[in-house]
Amino acid sequence: MKDNQKKQIPLRLSPRLYDALVRWADDEFRSVNGQIEYLLTECVKKRGVKGFNDSEES
Numbered sequence: 001m002k003d004n005q006k007k008q009i010p011l012r013l014s015p016r017l018y019d020a021l022v023r024w025a026d027d028e029f030r031s032v033n034g035q036i037e038y039l040l041t042e043c044v045k046k047r048g049v050k051g052f053n054d055s056e057e058s
Helices: 015-027 032-047
Strands: none
Touching: 015 032
């Protein structure tokens, strides 16, 4: 049985990277967390990681 709850992970970012993500997220009307999740999802899809199926997203 798969756990459909989103996982929480600690993430350390440089202030410079965080500020860039804030600006980018604001431009796309997302939260910083939402922007990071979006970017990671796009990268994983582009990479074609086995076992990843974006239809399983909640």
